[in-house]
Amino acid sequence: MASEKNIDQSATMVAFPHKHLLGIKQLSPSDIELILQKSAHYFELNRQARKGSDLLKGLTQFNLFFENSTRTLMSFEVAGKRMGLDVVDFNAATSSLKKGETLADTAQTLNAMGPAVMVIRHGQEGAVAAMCAHVTCAIINAGDGSNEHPTQALLDAATILRHKGSLRDLNISICGDIAHSRVARSNIYLLNKMGANITLVGPKNLMPDDLSALNCNHIESLDDGIKGADVIMMLRIQKERLGDNKTLSDVEYFEQFGLSRERLNKAKTDAIVMHPGPMNRDVEIAGDVADDQTRSVILEQVEMGVAVRMAMLDLLTQNIRQ
Numbered sequence: 001m002a003s004e005k006n007i008d009q010s011a012t013m014v015a016f017p018h019k020h021l022l023g024i025k026q027l028s029p030s031d032i033e034l035i036l037q038k039s040a041h042y043f044e045l046n047r048q049a050r051k052g053s054d055l056l057k058g059l060t061q062f063n064l065f066f067e068n069s070t071r072t073l074m075s076f077e078v079a080g081k082r083m084g085l086d087v088v089d090f091n092a093a094t095s096s097l098k099k100g101e102t103l104a105d106t107a108q109t110l111n112a113m114g115p116a117v118m119v120i121r122h123g124q125e126g127a128v129a130a131m132c133a134h135v136t137c138a139i140i141n142a143g144d145g146s147n148e149h150p151t152q153a154l155l156d157a158a159t160i161l162r163h164k165g166s167l168r169d170l171n172i173s174i175c176g177d178i179a180h181s182r183v184a185r186s187n188i189y190l191l192n193k194m195g196a197n198i199t200l201v202g203p204k205n206l207m208p209d210d211l212s213a214l215n216c217n218h219i220e221s222l223d224d225g226i227k228g229a230d231v232i233m234m235l236r237i238q239k240e241r242l243g244d245n246k247t248l249s250d251v252e253y254f255e256q257f258g259l260s261r262e263r264l265n266k267a268k269t270d271a272i273v274m275h276p277g278p279m280n281r282d283v284e285i286a287g288d289v290a291d292d293q294t295r296s297v298i299l300e301q302v303e304m305g306v307a308v309r310m311a312m313l314d315l316l317t318q319n320i321r322q
């Protein structure tokens, strides 16, 4: 158990070789292991009554969310505050973007105020990476379109590790709208790098165009797709990204692809159930399955989200603390 005073780990600091966290794609297995180790430390620390630290006191964190968010935004905010950063949220709706200022100019302007870190979520794939050219601070991608959501995959991996001890050779079924899910994509990259076996489950029209390049199995039926799984990860249908890609009604979708109690009963008895949220109860997952604390780790994922984000803030500010 981590000691309450022992939050500053600079003595045992292992260098993190990246300035930004843009995606899992750019990370090596040892980078991922380092983040997961640090996250486990912060997870324990967060279970203590006093969770605060002044490790990053005097540094500033800007959160720029151009898309809706509940858990990602709040957990980045609480993570920053627990690390001692001054956290400021940018309000896109009332900003000068509405007056025609470009994203690049917005980034450059905010960077001139001297933040150590900008956490950015944007609806366009690649938009977060493009901001790097206009800032000197570290950037964390909090989701860019259907591309990547690296901290979600890291918190999912850290949660799986707590329950299964290792990622290597685990059977992980990722179920639902893979095509539009940045969570799925980041998870696929991470789990492949760490040696897990991945099965993507769901209808063909919700599978990504580059399916054959992703090193995953594909099974259409949920009953077959979760057989033998150690981890069942359910995903929301990203209706806002579907375009002309029509899907079933909510009732039909639940009948064919929803994780009901009956279906879960046919899976391995120690399979854990995950969901990144926000969930649509009784569409992709039955409400009672989501609430079943003996199988569902959904709220633990949220708890882990704060720890992983504290770990990332720690690692990405190492160079300016030296």
Ligand code: NCD
Binding pocket: 071, 072, 143, 149, 152, 182, 183, 236, 238, 276, 277, 278
């Ligand atoms: C996801 C996202 O925004 O990509 N949510 C999250 O960050 N936990 C998934 C979703 O919106 O379905």
